[in-house]
Amino acid sequence: MNDGVNGVALAVFIFFFVLVTAMGFLAARWRKAANENSLDEWGLGGRSFGTWVTWFLLGGDLYTAYTFVAVPAAIYAAGAAGFFAVPYTILVYPLIFTFLPRLWSVSHKHGYVTTSDFVRGRFGSKGLSLAVAVTGILATMPYIALQLVGIQAVLDVMGVGGGEDTNWFVKDLPLLIAFGVLAAYTYSSGLRAPALIAFVKDTLIYLVIAVAIIYIPIKLGGFDDIFARASEAYSETNPATGAPRGSLVPGEAGQWTYATLALGSALALFMYPHSITATLSSRSREVIRRNTTILPLYSLMLGLLALLGFMAIAAGVEVSNGQLAIPQLFENMFPAWFAGVAFAAIGIGALVPAAIMSIAAANLFTRNIYKDFIKPDATPAQETKVSKVVSLLVKVGALAFVLTMDKTVAINFQLLGGIWILQTFPALVGGLFTRWFHRWALLAGWAVGMVYGTVAAYGVASPTQKHFGGSSKEIPGIGEIGYIGLTAFVINALVTIALTFVLRAVKAPEGIDETRPQDYTADAGDPGVSTELPLDAAEAAEAADAADAAADGKR
Amino acid sequence: MSQAPDSSRGPVVTPGRVVIGVCLLAPFVAMLWVGSYARTDPTFIGIPFFYWYQMLWVLLSTVLTVIAYKLWQRDQRARAAAKGGAER
Numbered sequence: 001m002n003d004g005v006n007g008v009a010l011a012v013f014i015f016f017f018v019l020v021t022a023m024g025f026l027a028a029r030w031r032k033a034a035n036e037n038s039l040d041e042w043g044l045g046g047r048s049f050g051t052w053v054t055w056f057l058l059g060g061d062l063y064t065a066y067t068f069v070a071v072p073a074a075i076y077a078a079g080a081a082g083f084f085a086v087p088y089t090i091l092v093y094p095l096i097f098t099f100l101p102r103l104w105s106v107s108h109k110h111g112y113v114t115t116s117d118f119v120r121g122r123f124g125s126k127g128l129s130l131a132v133a134v135t136g137i138l139a140t141m142p143y144i145a146l147q148l149v150g151i152q153a154v155l156d157v158m159g160v161g162g163g164e165d166t167n168w169f170v171k172d173l174p175l176l177i178a179f180g181v182l183a184a185y186t187y188s189s190g191l192r193a194p195a196l197i198a199f200v201k202d203t204l205i206y207l208v209i210a211v212a213i214i215y216i217p218i219k220l221g222g223f224d225d226i227f228a229r230a231s232e233a234y235s236e237t238n239p240a241t242g243a244p245r246g247s248l249v250p251g252e253a254g255q256w257t258y259a260t261l262a263l264g265s266a267l268a269l270f271m272y273p274h275s276i277t278a279t280l281s282s283r284s285r286e287v288i289r290r291n292t293t294i295l296p297l298y299s300l301m302l303g304l305l306a307l308l309g310f311m312a313i314a315a316g317v318e319v320s321n322g323q324l325a326i327p328q329l330f331e332n333m334f335p336a337w338f339a340g341v342a343f344a345a346i347g348i349g350a351l352v353p354a355a356i357m358s359i360a361a362a363n364l365f366t367r368n369i370y371k372d373f374i375k376p377d378a379t380p381a382q383e384t385k386v387s388k389v390v391s392l393l394v395k396v397g398a399l400a401f402v403l404t405m406d407k408t409v410a411i412n413f414q415l416l417g418g419i420w421i422l423q424t425f426p427a428l429v430g431g432l433f434t435r436w437f438h439r440w441a442l443l444a445g446w447a448v449g450m451v452y453g454t455v456a457a458y459g460v461a462s463p464t465q466k467h468f469g470g471s472s473k474e475i476p477g478i479g480e481i482g483y484i485g486l487t488a489f490v491i492n493a494l495v496t497i498a499l500t501f502v503l504r505a506v507k508a509p510e511g512i513d514e515t516r517p518q519d520y521t522a523d524a525g526d527p528g529v530s531t532e533l534p535l536d537a538a539e540a541a542e543a544a545d546a547a548d549a550a551a552d553g554k555r
Numbered sequence: 556m557s558q559a560p561d562s563s564r565g566p567v568v569t570p571g572r573v574v575i576g577v578c579l580l581a582p583f584v585a586m587l588w589v590g591s592y593a594r595t596d597p598t599f600i601g602i603p604f605f606y607w608y609q610m611l612w613v614l615l616s617t618v619l620t621v622i623a624y625k626l627w628q629r630d631q632r633a634r635a636a637a638k639g640g641a642e643r
Binding site: 225226290 | 606
């Protein structure tokens with residue numbers, strides 16, 4: 001896309017990356033715990049984070065290359081349809097508010113670290129627990145792939161490798177660099193690194209957004225002009241499809257798609273292993289609810305960033321790969337040094353969540369596959385080692401998604417992950433509120449949902465690709481176009497309910513439920529609820545309190 | 556307060572909890588009813604209605620969640636107090 005390497009931008013970008021990497025390695029020493037080889041330590045940061053750290057962690061998960069690259073790119077490509085990300089994030093908070101405190105309580109009461117742990121304890125079913133674990137790991141991969149695409153886009157625009165007409169090594173160089181940095185720094189420091197780096201990341205992001213959202217519209221002559229030019233661009237016919245490129249407002253036909261994408265994404269988000277990791281690493285039940293009152297600030301950011309897609313059109317950015325639209329806009333509009341800052345924000349903004357995601361997926365594997373099925377007597381040191389190796393493998397899986405799927409519509413990576421992870425909803429959320437569902441019915445529902453979702457997604461073609469070309473398809477029985485993930489989820493739920501009636505009628509054996517109703521409402525301080533690892537509870541709780549008081553300054 | 560041991564838990568549905576439910580449900584109704592905001596006018600500083608309306612809902616939903624959170628805290632405190640009283 002670019003004629004040469006943008007030296008100044010690249011230097012600034014590298015400066016921030018080195019800074020962040022150094023912080024990552026130092027983070028291993030931050031709030032040092034007694035036993036750093038324990039999985040709780042590497043994978044959950046010792047479960048001792050208060051409101052602010054949890055906020056940054058959760059924010060770090062939610063606002064990623066998805067926000068900075070994929071959503072604006074979707075807007076750049078087709079207009080209104082890409083804006084579903086805003087209602088999606090709005091709907092996430094009421095859901096978190098309702099579901100996650102119960103999960104926190106029961107997890108801290110019984111020492112659950114993953115959703116699979118909970119499902120096994122609740123339904124006494126190893127098979128169901130395995131299904132949830134496999135789904136979590138699988139669904140995380142395309143989501144990490146999206147982050148890699150984000151970093152790649154930035155490096156590409158800066159002129160580091162990339163371009164379409166070079167040999168494969170130079171073309172994929174940005175991707176390989178992105179992958180290497182991510183792998184090295186997750187491997188070394190676990191969850192503490194992303195938590196600390198999240199502060200730098202968010203500071204950079206806020207700065208860039210503030211500047212972008214004020215400076216660029218002024219330079220482009222105000223929002224009236226921006227939208228007028230965007231509207232004109234959308235009305236032009238796309239030669240590949242023979243239809244207009246997009247629209248400023250979704251038409252009748254697009255409204256179902258819009259609503260189902262928003263709802264499906266919102267339901268999916270907090271099922272991801274990494275969202276659960278962030279939630280469980282908070283210090284008390286109340287921290288989660290309090291967080292839902294401040295997290296929406298991120299949604300506002302997301303909305304403002306989405307508008308950059310229109311600005312890219314108005315600024316005359318012409319890229320064949322939509323993912324490059326926003327980095328290219330920054331390069332065109334900003335002085336080189338600030339473009340470097342903006343690129344660093346995007347790059348780090350993709351790196352942090354990718355690290356958190358791969359750690360969470362690795363935790364799932366170690367606890368619920370390695371320990372349950374392969375080596376039940378593994379020592380904590382072995383567990384940590386396996387987790388670290390798996391976190392690398394998960395990234396390799398993500399790389400495979402990047403290399404095989406169409407990178408020009410990166411938002412599809414996240415939507416594909418959503419199709420899969422949504423299928424664990426009945427077991428997890430159902431289990432949080434009722435034990436009425438039968439474990440075999442849940443497993444059958446899950447299998448049907450997974451198969452339907454995967455087959456349906458496989459069958460979607462796009463102008464650039466024959467399979468996995470999109471995430472929406474006609475909803476059977478309704479005839480409107482809707483998000484495949486949500487359709488699969490509904491089918492999954494119907495199968496689960498129907499089979500539960502059958503299995504209950506024939507008195508199929510139920511598993512043992514090790515949880516009690518009061519476990520779901522227990523809070524820190526109640527008997528038997530550990531805010532910390534039992535090993536070093538008193539010491540770590542003290543350290544966490546001190547750090548929190550320092551961070552909050554008022555509580 | 557002490558005749559029935561179960562009364563310390565209080566009724567499951569209370570006016571406060573209904574309000575909490577409404578606060579949490581409202582964003583779903585507003586956002587999923589796409590037809591209610593799929594239009595360009597009126598614009599706000601040049602931004603079509605479709606976009607600024609949804610961003611406005613970010614703020615509205617934040618306010619609603621804060622209300623739900625405060626009511627929930629009050630609900631829990633009242634319950635804890637009732638429970639403590641019953642035990643004594």
